Amino acid sequence: MSMQRPLQIVLVLVGLGVFFWLMPPVRVVRMHNVKGLTPTGSFDAARFVEQFWTNQLLPAVSRATPADELIALLRTNAAAARQKFGRSIGLSQTCNFFMAGTGTVVGVSDTEVLVAVTPDATAPDIALQTGLIFGNAVRDGTGLIDVNDYPNSQDFNAISAELNRLIEQHVVPRLRQIAKPGARIRFAGCAELSGETTAPLPVRVVPVFAEVE
Numbered sequence: 001m002s003m004q005r006p007l008q009i010v011l012v013l014v015g016l017g018v019f020f021w022l023m024p025p026v027r028v029v030r031m032h033n034v035k036g037l038t039p040t041g042s043f044d045a046a047r048f049v050e051q052f053w054t055n056q057l058l059p060a061v062s063r064a065t066p067a068d069e070l071i072a073l074l075r076t077n078a079a080a081a082r083q084k085f086g087r088s089i090g091l092s093q094t095c096n097f098f099m100a101g102t103g104t105v106v107g108v109s110d111t112e113v114l115v116a117v118t119p120d121a122t123a124p125d126i127a128l129q130t131g132l133i134f135g136n137a138v139r140d141g142t143g144l145i146d147v148n149d150y151p152n153s154q155d156f157n158a159i160s161a162e163l164n165r166l167i168e169q170h171v172v173p174r175l176r177q178i179a180k181p182g183a184r185i186r187f188a189g190c191a192e193l194s195g196e197t198t199a200p201l202p203v204r205v206v207p208v209f210a211e212v213e
Contacts, residue, residue: 043150045158049166052159056144060098061188061209064142067101068117071125074199081199087143089136093195096141099205100188102213105179113179114202115187124202128179128187128210130172133164137206141190167206175210184213 065085073081086095106124107114111131114124139145139160150156178185189205 043152043155043158045155045162049159049162052145053163053166057138057142057208060142060144061100064098064100064188067099067103067126067187068119070097070099071118071201071203074203075201078193078199082193086193087140089140089147094140095193095195096137097191097193097203098141098143098188099191100186100209102184102186105181105183105185108179108181112204113175115185126187127202127204128175128189128207129204130176130179130207133167133172133206135164135192135206136160137190137192138163138167138208141192164206167208171207171210175207178210178212186211186213 070081070085073084082095085099086097088095101117103115103117103126105113106116106122111129113128113130115126115128116122117125139156145159147156150159175187186209187205187207188209189207191203191205193199193203
C-alpha cells in the first residue's frame with residue numbers, strides 16, 4: 001500500500017470530525033436550560049406561559065416597535081420593514097413583528113377590531129384579532145423565546161397553543177368590551193407576514209394588551 005492512501009484516509013477522518021463538530025447530528029440541551037420543566041422533568045406549557053406572560057411579555061411592551069412607525073415603513077418599503085423590525089425563526093420566510101401604539105377604532109366585527117394608527121388615517125392600518133387565535137405570532141414575534149431552549153418540538157408548539165388560549169380567555173374579551181367605533185385605545189400585539197415584497201393592509205395583529213387611552 002502506498003503512503004498516499006493512508007494520508008487520504010486521515011484527511012477524510014479529519015474532515016468528518018470538523019463537519020460534525022460544526023454541525024452535530026444530535027443537539028444536546030442541558031435540562032436545567034429548558035425553561036418550564038416540572039420537578040419530574042416534564043414540560044408544563046401552561047405554567048411556563050403564565051410566568052412568561054407576567055414576568056417577560058408584558059414588561060416588554062414598552063420596548064415594542066411603535067406601530068405607526070412600522071406601518072409607515074411597511075407602506076413604503078416592506079422589505080426594509082422586515083429587515084429593521086422583523087424576526088424569523090430558522091430559515092422560515094415568515095417574518096414576525098412585535099408592536100405597540102395608540103389608534104382610533106374605525107370598525108368592529110365578530111372577528112376583529114379595525115384600528116387607524118397613522119396620522120390623519122381614516123382607513124384601518126391594523127386589524128386586531130378577536131376570534132379564535134391560531135399560529136405562532138406571539139411566541140415568535142417578541143424575540144423573548146429561544147427555539148434552542150426547547151429540544152422537543154412538541155413543547156415549543158405547546159407554548160404557542162397556551163399563549164393563544166390565554167389571549168382568547170383574557171385579552172380578547174377585554175378588547176371587545178372597550179372597542180367602540182371612535183374610541184381611542186392603547187394596544188400591543190404581534191403579527192406574522194409572509195416573505196412577499198408587499199405587506200397586506202390592514203396588518204392582522206394578535207393582541208396581547210389593550211386599554212382605553
